[in-house]
Amino acid sequence: AQSVTQPDIHITVSEGASLELRCNYSYGATPYLFWYVQSPGQGLQLLLKYFSGDTLVQGIKGFEAEFKRSQSSFNLRKPSVHWSDAAEYFCAVGAKTSYDKVIFGPGTSLSVIP
Amino acid sequence: DTAVSQTPKYLVTQMGNDKSIKCEQNLGHDTMYWYKQDSKKFLKIMFSYNNKELIINETVPNRFSPKSPDKAHLNLHINSLELGDSAVYFCASSQASGRSDEQYFGPGTRLTVT
Numbered sequence: 046a047q048s049v050t051q052p053d054i055h056i057t058v059s060e061g062a063s064l065e066l067r068c069n070y071s072y073g074a075t076p077y078l079f080w081y082v083q084s085p086g087q088g089l090q091l092l093l094k095y096f097s098g099d100t101l102v103q104g105i106k107g108f109e110a111e112f113k114r115s116q117s118s119f120n121l122r123k124p125s126v127h128w129s130d131a132a133e134y135f136c137a138v139g140a141k142t143s144y145d146k147v148i149f150g151p152g153t154s155l156s157v158i159p
Numbered sequence: 160d161t162a163v164s165q166t167p168k169y170l171v172t173q174m175g176n177d178k179s180i181k182c183e184q185n186l187g188h189d190t191m192y193w194y195k196q197d198s199k200k201f202l203k204i205m206f207s208y209n210n211k212e213l214i215i216n217e218t219v220p221n222r223f224s225p226k227s228p229d230k231a232h233l234n235l236h237i238n239s240l241e242l243g244d245s246a247v248y249f250c251a252s253s254q255a256s257g258r259s260d261e262q263y264f265g266p267g268t269r270l271t272v273t
Binding site: 077079083086087088089090091094096133135139146147148149151152154 | 163199200201202203204207215249251259261262264265266267
C-alpha cells in the first residue's frame with residue numbers, strides 16, 4: 046500500500062524568504078502526487094499535481110514541486126513566501142489499488158514571520 | 160456559487176446523541192468522500208461514493224452511516240456519539256476516481272462531543 050511522510054511538522058520562515066516543504070512517498074510504481082493547502086478554518090485546495098511527464102510541476106499561487114523518482118520525493122517550493130501563505134500543507138499520493146483512494150500525509154504547518 | 164457545501168459548520172452535542180452532517184456539490188462530479196481530520200490535523204478517508212454507490216468503506220465504526228440520495232449529495236449520520244468522534248469532518252468530490260483526480264473540499268464541519 047502507498048504511504049506518505051512529511052518530515053517537518055512545523056516550519057517558520059520570514060516573509061520574502063524561499064520555502065521548501067518535504068514529502069516522501071512509498072509506492073512500487075510511479076504514483077499520482079498532489080500538494081494541497083489548508084488555510085485556517087478552511088477546506089483543502091489543490092496547489093498542484095504530478096502524473097507523468099515533466100518532473101517539475103507548476104501550480105497556483107507561485108508554487109512548484111519537483112518529482113524525484115530516485116529519492117521517492119515530491120518537494121514543494123516557493124521562491125518568495127508571502128504572509129498569506131501561512132497554512133497547513135498536505136502532500137498526498139494516489140495509486141491503483143483495490144480502492145482508488147488518495148492517502149494524505151500528516152501535514153506541515155507553515156508560519157510566516159512579517 | 161459554493162462548489163462543495165456542508166451543513167452545519169459547527170455541531171456541539173452530548174455523548175449518546177445521534178447527529179447528521181449534510182454535503183452537497185454543484186460541480187457535476189461523480190465521486191464524493193467523507194474525511195475525518197483529528198486534532199493533529201491528520202486527514203483520513205472514511206467513505207467514498209461513486210454515482211451513489213459505496214466504493215470505499217474504511218475501518219470506521221458502524222455507528223457512522225453514509226447516505227447518498229443522488230450523486231450531488233452525500234450525508235453522514237452518526238449514532239451514539241462518543242467523545243472520540245470530536246473532529247472536523249470534510250466532504251469532498253472529484254470528477255471520477257479519486258486516485259488521479261483533483262478533489263474539491265467543503266469548508267468542514269467541526270463536531271464537538273461533550
